[in-house]
Amino acid sequence: MELVTPATPQDAQALADRLGARARFIAGGTLLQQEWDEPRLAPPGLCFINVQAWPETQRIALGEAHLRIGAGARLETVRTHALVLAHAPLLSEALGQLGALGVRRLGTLGGNVGWGMGDSAPVLLALDAEAELADGTREPLERTLLRPVRPLMVAFHLPRADARRPVHAVFEKVGYRAAFSPGRLRLALRWRDAARGRAVVRAAAGAPGVSAVRLHAVEALLAEPGPRPGLAAVRGACLRALPPPLALIASRLIAGHCGLL
Known part of the structure; x- marks a missing residue:
């Protein structure tokens, strides 16, 4: 070693x-x-x-159009940071459900995202995060997570809250550590507007053994005009990206939040 x-x-x-x-x-x-x-x-x-030696990977700062969160920032630092609370409150909420305080004080956002199955990845996908790579380039986080070998992520960029329409989003975690139950599914949804309903524009999920992914089929289904889809249709869309047991859980959560039950 x-x-x-x-x-x-x-x-x-x-x-x-x-x-x-x-x-x-x-x-x-x-x-x-x-x-x-x-x-x-x-x-x-x-x-x-060791990727903890560079100050630029640990800073959280507001840019002209984006909130930049260093990948080396500790999870508890991210969760409680004023800029995160103001511009990405859903991320703060999700990190509050991640492990124990000791884990959040030691673990980093980059590690949780790079793992692919952490609580933060679906939220960042739902919020259209970009990954900043070691060479200074930026790309959609979705693309980074799909790479067969994940590169070093230096930071994550999220649209500023005051530079976009208000975000109406939710994070769901099935199976809480506090209840001595391992997390089975992490799901994040973002709606087009405050009316919510079926107007979901982003849906993302991850689970142990399943790297976080956008649920593109769910997004397409809920964007279609006409009669509202039933639970079976939502489940079928979830099955395009998730194994059957997780698709069953995700479809019920999505249908419930969208008023489809």
Whole structure:
């Protein structure tokens, strides 16, 4: 096992590209340990690339059109930050349901998103987040999560609340840690306007073993004019992206929030 601290995010990405499967980005390390057969002992041969050495990955700041949240910002810092509460309150709400306080104080937003199955990823997808990569380019987070090998994410950019129409959104988590039940599904929905109803413009979900994805078929179904769809139609749309047990849960949540039951 080796721990390396590159001088820049670009150096970190270049090192990861050279090492391939041996490389692991590490910040808080709260999720990485779940990959290990022995929870107290990292597998031999791995090179851990420390991504907590750069101030630009930890800052939360407001730009001309976007809120920029550094990927290295601690989850509890993100949850309680005034700019996040003002411009992305749904993200703060979701992080409040993530693990225990000790986990949130150690884990980072980038780690939770990079895992793909964390509570924050569906919310960021629903809010049209962009990922800032090590080379300074930005791309839709949806594209980053679909890459076969996820690159180092330096920050996330969300539209400012005062530069867009008001966001009407909800986050649902089925199975709460406080109830000694593992989280089975994370779902985020965003509506076109305050009337809500069936006018969902973004739907995203993730679960253990299922990386967060946009539910494009659900969005298309609810955008269609005409008679409102029934639960079976919503379930069929969910099945385009989720396995049957999760599609069943997601469809009921979506139908309930959209007044389709």
